[in-house]
Amino acid sequence: MIDRLRYLAGSLKVRLALASFVLIAASVALTVVLVLRAMEQRSQRAVLDSEIANAERIGLVLSAKIVSLQRSLRAASEQVPVDRLDKPAAVTAFLDDQKVLRSQFDSVFVADARLHLIAVAEEGDVRMTDIDASDRAYIRRTVRARRSVISQPGVSRTSGTPMFVMTMPLFDRDGRIAAILIGGMKLSTNALLNDLTRPATDDHDPVSTIVTDNEGKIVSHRDPSWMMKNAASDAHFAAVVARWKAEGSPIEPQGSARRLGDDIVAVAGVPDADWVVFRSAPAELLLGGPSAGRLQAIWIGSAVAVAGGLIILLVMLALLRPLRHLERRALRLINEDFSAQEAWPQSGGELGELARVFQHVLRQKTAMRAASDELLVKMRAVMANAPVGIAFTRLGRFELVSDQFARLFGYDSAQVQGMRTHVICPSDESHRSFIRMATETFAAGGTCDEERELVRADSSRFWARLQGAPVCMGDTNAGTIWIFTDITESRRHREQLSWSASHDELTGLVNRREFELRLAEELDGRADAEPSAAMFIDLDRFKAVNDGSGHAAGDLLLKHIAGILLSSARAHDTVARIGGDEFAVLLVGCDVRVAERIASSICTRVANHQLEWESGAESQRLSVGASIGIVSIDATFTTVKAVLKAADEACYEAKRAGRGTVRTYRRAAGPANLLAD
Numbered sequence: 001m002i003d004r005l006r007y008l009a010g011s012l013k014v015r016l017a018l019a020s021f022v023l024i025a026a027s028v029a030l031t032v033v034l035v036l037r038a039m040e041q042r043s044q045r046a047v048l049d050s051e052i053a054n055a056e057r058i059g060l061v062l063s064a065k066i067v068s069l070q071r072s073l074r075a076a077s078e079q080v081p082v083d084r085l086d087k088p089a090a091v092t093a094f095l096d097d098q099k100v101l102r103s104q105f106d107s108v109f110v111a112d113a114r115l116h117l118i119a120v121a122e123e124g125d126v127r128m129t130d131i132d133a134s135d136r137a138y139i140r141r142t143v144r145a146r147r148s149v150i151s152q153p154g155v156s157r158t159s160g161t162p163m164f165v166m167t168m169p170l171f172d173r174d175g176r177i178a179a180i181l182i183g184g185m186k187l188s189t190n191a192l193l194n195d196l197t198r199p200a201t202d203d204h205d206p207v208s209t210i211v212t213d214n215e216g217k218i219v220s221h222r223d224p225s226w227m228m229k230n231a232a233s234d235a236h237f238a239a240v241v242a243r244w245k246a247e248g249s250p251i252e253p254q255g256s257a258r259r260l261g262d263d264i265v266a267v268a269g270v271p272d273a274d275w276v277v278f279r280s281a282p283a284e285l286l287l288g289g290p291s292a293g294r295l296q297a298i299w300i301g302s303a304v305a306v307a308g309g310l311i312i313l314l315v316m317l318a319l320l321r322p323l324r325h326l327e328r329r330a331l332r333l334i335n336e337d338f339s340a341q342e343a344w345p346q347s348g349g350e351l352g353e354l355a356r357v358f359q360h361v362l363r364q365k366t367a368m369r370a371a372s373d374e375l376l377v378k379m380r381a382v383m384a385n386a387p388v389g390i391a392f393t394r395l396g397r398f399e400l401v402s403d404q405f406a407r408l409f410g411y412d413s414a415q416v417q418g419m420r421t422h423v424i425c426p427s428d429e430s431h432r433s434f435i436r437m438a439t440e441t442f443a444a445g446g447t448c449d450e451e452r453e454l455v456r457a458d459s460s461r462f463w464a465r466l467q468g469a470p471v472c473m474g475d476t477n478a479g480t481i482w483i484f485t486d487i488t489e490s491r492r493h494r495e496q497l498s499w500s501a502s503h504d505e506l507t508g509l510v511n512r513r514e515f516e517l518r519l520a521e522e523l524d525g526r527a528d529a530e531p532s533a534a535m536f537i538d539l540d541r542f543k544a545v546n547d548g549s550g551h552a553a554g555d556l557l558l559k560h561i562a563g564i565l566l567s568s569a570r571a572h573d574t575v576a577r578i579g580g581d582e583f584a585v586l587l588v589g590c591d592v593r594v595a596e597r598i599a600s601s602i603c604t605r606v607a608n609h610q611l612e613w614e615s616g617a618e619s620q621r622l623s624v625g626a627s628i629g630i631v632s633i634d635a636t637f638t639t640v641k642a643v644l645k646a647a648d649e650a651c652y653e654a655k656r657a658g659r660g661t662v663r664t665y666r667r668a669a670g671p672a673n674l675l676a677d
């Protein structure tokens, strides 16, 4: 399952489908956002315009109402009995007659020239009063402006309720104020504003409308308890009132609307009354259409994106089917499954090219595999039949060995595979030195060829010639190939030949050639060394032994003489048989006098030696003598030949002196018989 998911995550088809899905989703989302934004902007503009129109309309209606009331006041004012204001009956009769005016206003007052309220008609009752109103602002404004004014809303001194009044001054012939007709309206019940601020459909109208005076004091509100309160304390209008005040409390009939926070607010002035109409409603409610549309659009967009993604996935699957085919076919290459004759996908373009490349690779791999199979067969034949041991080693282990290798070391071929290489070395130290040597040689770019003693499975040892080279020159990690040849016999034979070349077979002493070599070495290294001595020993009357007792007796006696000479010389001296019955001794670092004493001793021991020899029935005692010539090897001798010649001469002198004696070579005086001295 996890593998399947991993495959899907890496699949080109799935990635393409996902990418397309993301693109479609992003495009749809962007389109939805842009369209919605445009719609919202248009819708908001329309709502703002509508609200401006509503606010302006309310302002205009208010103005029209005020103008209408002013007209009514003006019409009624023409009937005010200005000349009989001191006659209560006339005044009350006037107020009684003003049925229309009293239906339009909650109360109607008549003020005289003193600016005293002298009569009032209120709630169907007309009565005379005498209230000094000269201090009232609306009276002062009327006098000052000499025209009709509307008061600021305030609490009535007569009724104690919030109200405002509208004045209409009357002038005498001299142009002085003769009377003022005043209409009052209660804010809680006035017919002037209620229709405008009360919601048309009660609580369902999302728009709140208020009317304030030019200081923001509420003169109309759907809730009568808000009358006369500051509009800024109503949460719906706090922001717009604050902004309106910040702009200088303008009272313009031309309205304005804007979005403030979550609300859409509109403002329009009522110039005739110095009032302002405020409207406020939650933007979400007014723009409900676009908001709901946004959600709908998101759902539709999502559905379109999903459907588009699925369609693209299906299209991808169809289009990329040859790719899947190619993928399956290519996977066979990894699994080395060349046998299938399955067709490659026939397609143009990139897939076709890829298929052709894979076919080419397949052909190459098939050819290489055939070649390697053939090579393997040959290799197996070599490993089975090679007369030498062949081993491939890598990282200290045998990876492949020939049959002869296994036989050579006494293992089964299979047993050796993977075996550590150190098992064929007689010791760990031997293995370490071998590895060191091979590493250094290979590092220097060379190949190994040396003889080593190795150990078999049964712990027996043998000598082998090892020839080794890295499989890949310069990279020993790729392994090394070794050829092992058993050279135990040839090595023994070679050692034998070497010994024979330098020794006398009969006595085991070194031969003349070896003696001369050692004498030459002595002469070469003589510079500061102590003098050495050489002696020539020629047996006396040896021929008689041969002639009398046979060659075998002579041979045996020669061996005995060799033994006497060896035991007379020191370990580092050289005792040689240089001819039939001739011997020579090189006494290294030996003074001539010592040499003479040794020679004398040899003469005596040879002379005294008797060989017990059975010849037929009789037993014989065979003996010989020895004539010895000595030469002191000093700086005057530079060649082997000169030393041998001098020793020979001295020996000859000893013979001439009667045999069985010693003579020392003296250059100036010639040989002298020490014994004779």
Ligand SMILES: Nc1nc2c(ncn2[C@@H]2O[C@H](COP(=O)(O)OP(=O)(O)OP(=O)(O)O)[C@@H](O)[C@H]2O)c(=O)[nH]1
Residues within 6 Å of the ligand: 506, 538, 539, 540, 541, 542, 543, 544, 546, 550, 551, 552, 553, 554, 555, 558, 579, 580, 581
């Ligand atoms: N048995 C034996 N005899 C040998 C061998 N080599 C040489 N001879 C004999 O040694 C003898 C040496 O001859 P000479 O030195 O002339 O005989 P000699 O009797 O010692 O004479 P003088 O030296 O004059 O005393 C010869 O008879 C050789 O045949 C050998 O390997 N074995």
